[in-house]
Amino acid sequence: MMSAVLTVEDLSVAFATEGGLLEVVDRVGFEIEPGATLGVVGESGCGKSVTALSIMGLLPQPSGRVTGGRIWLDGTELSALRREQLAEVRGRQMSMVFQEPMTALNPVHRIGRQLAEALILAGESKRGVEARAMALLEEVGIPAPAQRLSEYPHQLSGGMRQRVLIAIALASRPRLLIADEPTTALDVTIQAQILELIEKLQRERGMAVLFITHDLGVIAEIADRVVVMYGGRVVERGAVLDVFARPRHPYTHGLLDSIPRLELTPRTRLSAIPGVVPALAQMPSGCRFRNRCEHAVTACGAEAPQLEAAATGHDVACLRWREAAK
Ligand SMILES: Nc1ncnc2c1ncn2[C@@H]1O[C@H](COP(=O)(O)OP(=O)(O)OP(=O)(O)O)[C@@H](O)[C@H]1O
Ligand SMILES: [Mg+2]
Structure with missing residues (x-):
């Protein structure tokens, strides 16, 4: 079982609502090799x-809560970790590409800065950031990456924005x-x-x-x-x-x-x-x-x-x- 990258076992999630606790996920389980x-x-x-x-630890707070089950990533039990860990x-x-490409990018920051933030978070040195950002944009098939780095999200088409989000998600080379x-x-x-x-x-x-x-x-x-x-x-x-x-x-x-x-x-x-x-x-x-x-x-x-x-x-x-x- 532990050879899987992701194991989700009996995951249950509830939201606190005006009508009480609403269970929205009930003992969901699966694995990914x-x-x-x-x-x-x-x-x-x-x-x-x-x-x-829930897997990402990004349930809306304070209403959302994991009420049961366990999650492992590469043998580490995520469900046992503290928030900072x-x-x-x-x-x-692990990374996630979200449902809404426009809301997931910050409209007031250039593409380059948003990629740089992800890279630094992933442990890239300040000096290496720009070259890696260019390489990532190239990898996801964005033409003229040098120019794109200085542009804002609204200057890109929907498809290009989604590619940028994928590039950001890949910045850490996630499992x-x-x-x-x-x-x-x-x-x-x-x-x-x-x-x-x-x-x-x-x-x-x-x-x-x-x-x-x-x-x-x-x-x-x-x-x-x-x-x-x-x-x-x-x-x-x-x-x-x-x-x-x-x-x-x-x-x-x-x-x-x-x-x-x-x-x-x-x-x-x-x-x-x-x-x-x-x-x-x-x-x-x-x-x-x-x-x-x-x-x-x-x-x-x-x-x-x-x-x-x-x-x-x-x-x-x-x-x-x-x-x-x-
Ligand atoms: N913040 C929240 N507070 C209360 N209920 C919520 C909240 N977020 C989601 N829900 C409820 O949890 C249930 C599951 O929502 P979820 O967003 O996971 O659905 P989904 O399968 O992703 O749907 P879609 O295909 O529309 O994206 C829904 O009934 C939704 O109304
Ligand atoms: Mg959804």
Whole structure:
């Protein structure tokens, strides 16, 4: 187990809200091997970003709290570290590219300064910073890097800003890169370029990647393994080829059925599953998907189904997966 770069075990996260403590992530678990990419997929609000922020130790404070579980990075238990120790690991061993490229860069500082800050945080000497900053911009495919260093974020296109963010994330040569919907704000061509870039850098560096997206097409392209989340829980996980070829959970079936055919309008998302995700506070008892599930029976309301192996390395949390597979 300890050979994995990242191990997340039974992670639970809650937010303090006006209506009391709201559990948004419930016993989520997965591993990522060196050089591998894990895709995390699921509808809006299912807990993807909260899971990522928990790993990074960046949950919104003071409302967000890890209420259970453990997280290891390269054998170090992050969940046992103090805040300052975790900040150190974050600066050197793991990085995250956030959902919103415009908000993640500081609009009042030049690109060069923002890269320099990341490099210095990662232990680069003052003297080496400029050359390394140029090299990083080149590595992520930004033309005329010397000129870019003196520009401000608003002078760059969305695709270029996203490349800068990836460069900043890579400044520390991290063991783990978390990419949270890094391409949703970009047009399709730029999106493909960014995905290729992440894959290339990963091959060169053997980094583990946690890639969050709504988009199953992106998962198919970039991930080795996939975790499917619904209502804060993992409902299915396995190798991408297995899960896509033989989905076991009714929710995953629905997701795959809703992939738009090529000839239809691109990016019509997840429309084939009837109903909408209930607010977390109104989730049904037992299996959270059961009110939208054609296979649901009374027993599904009794307790949360546990993940079980449907095949080697392919787990599903559904009492009725055998029926659903037919
Ligand atoms: N600061 C917060 N306070 C209270 N609830 C929050 C907070 N941040 C997130 N949540 C709730 O936690 C749940 C999970 O949110 P999260 O951002 O992880 O979803 P997501 O899967 O990343 O969705 P999306 O695909 O839209 O990015 C949601 O129900 C959300 O409303
Ligand atoms: Mg999110």
